[in-house]
Amino acid sequence: MEEKDILILAIESSCDETAASVVKNGRCILSNVISSQIALHTLYGGVVPELASRKHIEKINQVIEAALLEAHVTLDDLDAVGVTYGPGLVGALLVGVAEAKAIAYAKKLPLVGVHHIEGHVSANYIEHPDLEPPFLCEIVSGGHTHLVIVKDYGEFEILGRTRDDAAGEAFDKVARAIGLGYPGGPKIDRLSREGNPSAIAFPRAHIEDGPYDFSFSGLKSAVLNYLNKCRMTGEPVVEADVAASFQQAVVDVLVDNAIRAAKDYGIERLAIAGGVASNQGLRTAMEEACKKEGIRFYRPSPVFCTDNAAMIGVAAYYEYRKGTRHGWDLNAVPNLRLGER
Numbered sequence: 561m562e563e564k565d566i567l568i569l570a571i572e573s574s575c576d577e578t579a580a581s582v583v584k585n586g587r588c589i590l591s592n593v594i595s596s597q598i599a600l601h602t603l604y605g606g607v608v609p610e611l612a613s614r615k616h617i618e619k620i621n622q623v624i625e626a627a628l629l630e631a632h633v634t635l636d637d638l639d640a641v642g643v644t645y646g647p648g649l650v651g652a653l654l655v656g657v658a659e660a661k662a663i664a665y666a667k668k669l670p671l672v673g674v675h676h677i678e679g680h681v682s683a684n685y686i687e688h689p690d691l692e693p694p695f696l697c698e699i700v701s702g703g704h705t706h707l708v709i710v711k712d713y714g715e716f717e718i719l720g721r722t723r724d725d726a727a728g729e730a731f732d733k734v735a736r737a738i739g740l741g742y743p744g745g746p747k748i749d750r751l752s753r754e755g756n757p758s759a760i761a762f763p764r765a766h767i768e769d770g771p772y773d774f775s776f777s778g779l780k781s782a783v784l785n786y787l788n789k790c791r792m793t794g795e796p797v798v799e800a801d802v803a804a805s806f807q808q809a810v811v812d813v814l815v816d817n818a819i820r821a822a823k824d825y826g827i828e829r830l831a832i833a834g835g836v837a838s839n840q841g842l843r844t845a846m847e848e849a850c851k852k853e854g855i856r857f858y859r860p861s862p863v864f865c866t867d868n869a870a871m872i873g874v875a876a877y878y879e880y881r882k883g884t885r886h887g888w889d890l891n892a893v894p895n896l897r898l899g900e901r
Contacts, residue, residue, distance in 0.1 A: 566639045568880065569663065570873030571624070573656030574648025574676050575702075576601055576612045577866070578619040582631035582638075583873030586881075587685055590631035592863070592870040595619045598743060605742050606732065613651030620659050627869070635667050642876025645673040645886075646896030647703065653892035661888060672876045673886040676867075677704060677898050678714055680833040682878070683860040683871035691858055696827045698818045700842070701834030702728035702745075705774045705814075706898060707821055710831075713878035716899055719821050720772025727810055728836045730776040734783050734806050738799050748803045749839050755804030760786060762809040764816075772821050779809050811845045819849050831858040838862035 565584050572579040576597040582590040597615050601607045628634060643660035646653060657673075664671040681697050693713060699706040705727045707720040725733070728745055735744025740751065762782050765775040783806050790797045822830050830850055836842060843859055850857035864871055893900075 566877060566880065567633060567637055568640050568642050568672075568873050568876050569624070569627070569635075569638050570642040570674075570869040570876055571620070571656045571660050572644045572679070572867055572869040572872045573616045573620065573652050574644045574646075575652060575867055576607045576615075577868070578616045578623050579867065579869035580620075580624040580627035581869035581873045582627055582633055583870060583877060586874055586877035587689060589686060589870045589873070590633070591627040592868055593623050593627040593630060594868055595623050602742050605736060607649070609649045609651055612649060613655060616652055616655035620655060624659070635663060638667065638669055640664075640670040640672055640876065640880050642672045642674050642872055642880070644676045644679060644872050645890055646893030647676055648892075648894060650892050650894040653894065657890060657892050661890065665888065670880065671886045671888075671890060672879050672884055673890050674872050674875045674879060675896060675898065675900075676872075677706065678716075679871040679875045681708070681710060681716075681831070682875040683833055683864040683868075684831045684858050685874050686864055686870060687861060688858050691829070691831070694827070695829035695831055695858070696818065696822050696825070697831045697833055698814060699834045700727045700814060700832065700836035702726060702732065704834065705776075707772045707817055708898065709825065709827065714875065714882065714884075718898060720770060720774060720817060722774040722776065723767065723770070724775050724777035725780060727774070727776055727814065728834070730780045730810065731836065733780055734803075737784055737787055738802055745836060745839060748807055749841060751800050752804035752807040752841060755798065755800030755802070757804040757808035759798065759801035760805040762786075762805050764809055764813050766813075772817050774813060774817065776810065779806070807839070807841050811839075811842050814842060815845050815849050818846065819853055819855070822855050823853065828854070829856045829858065833860065833865065835866045838865035
């Protein structure tokens, strides 16, 4: 007897993207609709939580309707509803959680809360049917920099994490200091292609008592000090060189830590995930390093690196298969740590 297809509606609203997706059997994306708020938050130089929450409320029904339409399914065809419940902005998360609860309650469907970072890791499964745990994954986003062993679906051993700023946060702050504005990551990535990555010697932090941990606040301060010194002495600032040298410093640390961990633990498959995983400099450097060391490298397409609901649907499917169910008391948990339930 053929197994019945499992259809999951997934909702993601942890920051400034309102997203919905219908996922079949964990790996087949039937729809992936994203309503971005970038234009709105660019006016303020960064995400304004209150505005993000209000925008989610405005958009969420339309986005879900569009996702169902694109997938050619109705709410009656679904087997479960998956939703990001943390980490993220509490007001933004609450909109998605309330919506998911309402649909699950009305249609008597199981409710599956998903950890946002688990979603980012799961983005790798979408385009790589051969990828299954165990493997090493480096998650690099605006709020998180983690190096983890994915032991099983939804099961992680954390090897390293950032001690201070996340990589994406450093990108945003440096972009603002150079005068590029928000969002910083893509703008630095573009500008750095015109610059010399060896022009300025910015520091690379390696932490003695945590060989796989990250620290980017010293690098960020070094860039700000360099810019201040130039302004005080009247030296010209070559913005492309600053961007390229800064990006190279971040990429070097991200690649070094990941490759070191893969070799130390004898892991032959390495994936990257999160918003910064769409950075062209990082993708190229990691691919070259993996090729040199004989490690298989996986990365999601850029659309699945930034926040989206398809990755949440994939993670929800594997949680659903494991028997994870949440009650009507599911709440938003803004500081949810990886591995917590």
